[in-house]
Amino acid sequence: MTKDCTPSLQLNNSNSVVGQKDSDLQGYSARRLNFLANAVNATRYLEIGVETGSTFKDVSCSSKTGVDPCFLFDWETCNGTNGVKLLNTTSDLFFHDLDPGTVFDLIFIDGLHTFEQTYRDIIHAVSHSHARTIFLIDDTVPCDVFSTCRNQDQCLNLRASLYGPGDPRWHGDTYKILPLLSVFNPEYEVATIIDNGNPQTLLWRPQVESASADQQFRAMQAMWAIQNLAAADYLWFLDNLALYNPLSEQEALEKVLNTLIQC
Numbered sequence: 001m002t003k004d005c006t007p008s009l010q011l012n013n014s015n016s017v018v019g020q021k022d023s024d025l026q027g028y029s030a031r032r033l034n035f036l037a038n039a040v041n042a043t044r045y046l047e048i049g050v051e052t053g054s055t056f057k058d059v060s061c062s063s064k065t066g067v068d069p070c071f072l073f074d075w076e077t078c079n080g081t082n083g084v085k086l087l088n089t090t091s092d093l094f095f096h097d098l099d100p101g102t103v104f105d106l107i108f109i110d111g112l113h114t115f116e117q118t119y120r121d122i123i124h125a126v127s128h129s130h131a132r133t134i135f136l137i138d139d140t141v142p143c144d145v146f147s148t149c150r151n152q153d154q155c156l157n158l159r160a161s162l163y164g165p166g167d168p169r170w171h172g173d174t175y176k177i178l179p180l181l182s183v184f185n186p187e188y189e190v191a192t193i194i195d196n197g198n199p200q201t202l203l204w205r206p207q208v209e210s211a212s213a214d215q216q217f218r219a220m221q222a223m224w225a226i227q228n229l230a231a232a233d234y235l236w237f238l239d240n241l242a243l244y245n246p247l248s249e250q251e252a253l254e255k256v257l258n259t260l261i262q263c
């Protein structure tokens with residue numbers, strides 16, 4: 001099921017997003033998160049999937065919680081200092097044990113790159129959010145067909161067998177969360193940043209929920225994807241970019257701030 005909506009995500013021959021400067025590729029997550037944190041006075045930050053802490057350490061919120069079953073830095077030394085709480089566990093176990101009254105203002109989801117885990121992380125995180133919480137979700141835009149493999153080793157081995165080693169990018173099938181959000185979480189709006197670093201999707205509650213004909217059509221596309229999830233492959237993704245609402249970083253961030261629910 002397609003519509004005449006030309007993808008606005010441009011891919012070059014190496015299948016990376018074009019028009020990026022090297023400086024954009026460093027620190028793009030923290031840059032986007034800090035812009036939003038400053039704009040909405042977010043103080044309570046949650047990051048699922050922290051790894052080396054390169055983003056976590058740079059986010060400027062007074063209270064920061066990070067979750068990872070396999071931290072790649074000396075997390076125990078940082079834990080408990082300057083409002084930092086680090087939990088060496090999976091996101092499922094973290095949410096299971098989390099006090100139901102705990103709420104976050106800004107949430108970065110960057111854990112396991114499968115759609116089931118990422119969607120579960122979002123749904124769990126939603127129950128610890130408020131009307132103005134903003135979510136940033138990584139890995140929603142695969143850079144090539146190899147990148148969509150659910151297994152990271154298979155992704156890298158297949159790509160290397162054709163093009164040689166050296167490209168470590170892996171997004172899994174996280175892209176499949178967009179149809180799920182479209183159908184099951186229509187109260188949320190999405191915008192996917194496609195310039196100035198790795199693409200990422202923003203999720204927030206807009207002031208006014210509207211059901212335009214275009215949105216209804218997208219919901220139908222999303223429903224098809226859910227009913228045929230195995231067939232929603234990389235070609236489906238390329239053919240259905242409109243579901244992701246691809247925008248420049250500036251446009252996407254402005255859109256969030258201009259339409260975020262008022263309390």
Ligand SMILES: C[S@@+](CC[C@H](N)C(=O)[O-])C[C@H]1O[C@@H](n2cnc3c(N)ncnc32)[C@H](O)[C@@H]1O
Nearest residue numbers: 049050051054055068069070090091110111112
């Ligand atoms: C791409 S890295 C995160 C990068 C980090 N957010 C940053 O911006 O620097 C993904 C991390 O997710 C973690 N991870 C994998 N499965 C997870 C799970 N079930 N729950 C939480 N984190 C998980 C991995 O251990 C890995 O460190």
